[in-house]
Amino acid sequence: MAILPIQTIPAPVLRQKAKHIITIDASILKLIADMTETLHASYGVGLAAPQVGISLKIVVIHIPEEEVIALINPQIVRKRGERKVIEGCLSIPGYRGEIKRSTAVTVKGLDPGGKEVRLKAEGLLSQALEHEIDHLSGILYVDHLENSDKLYPVSPEDEESQEDDL
Numbered sequence: 036m037a038i039l040p041i042q043t044i045p046a047p048v049l050r051q052k053a054k055h056i057i058t059i060d061a062s063i064l065k066l067i068a069d070m071t072e073t074l075h076a077s078y079g080v081g082l083a084a085p086q087v088g089i090s091l092k093i094v095v096i097h098i099p100e101e102e103v104i105a106l107i108n109p110q111i112v113r114k115r116g117e118r119k120v121i122e123g124c125l126s127i128p129g130y131r132g133e134i135k136r137s138t139a140v141t142v143k144g145l146d147p148g149g150k151e152v153r154l155k156a157e158g159l160l161s162q163a164l165e166h167e168i169d170h171l172s173g174i175l176y177v178d179h180l181e182n183s184d185k186l187y188p189v190s191p192e193d194e195e196s197q198e199d200d201l
């Protein structure tokens with residue numbers, strides 16, 4: 036496994052639409068393993084393949100105390116409710132923003148074994164799924180800001196809160 040460099044804005048790959056994966060081969064499985072290691076090394080909650088410079092539909096999410104979830108070709112099939120959240124992104128270091136996310140989402144995709152999975156999520160997992168699946172369409176959380184007042188810098192002393200980055 037390897038820790039991959041994280042792309043930060045304005046890297047063009049972050050604005051591209053990621054490609055649908057047709058065959059889950061060894062290179063895809065290695066990428067998922069590397070993304071998982073990179074996520075852990077950066078103390079993030081989620082990571083999408085475009086954030087490591089690869090425009091493919093893969094997301095990896097690790098909610099503290101839960102198992103790592105890796106999804107291939109994920110898509111949101113249902114959204115419910117609305118709530119305000121404070122969000123950060125590993126690709127936009129040093130900032131946080133207040134945006135609106137759904138209260139709950141249902142997502143379908145493939146697991147690394149190629150099996151179709153359907154996930155119902157609330158709370159941080161729901162937020163992380165929306166954030167990471169946005170990345171696959173070239174959308175960043177800052178695109179959801181109502182206005183620029185809702186974005187604020189975080190000081191390096193607040194590094195611990197980096198744990199919320201997606």
Ligand SMILES: [Zn+2]
Nearest residue numbers: 124125126201
């Ligand atoms: Zn992000």
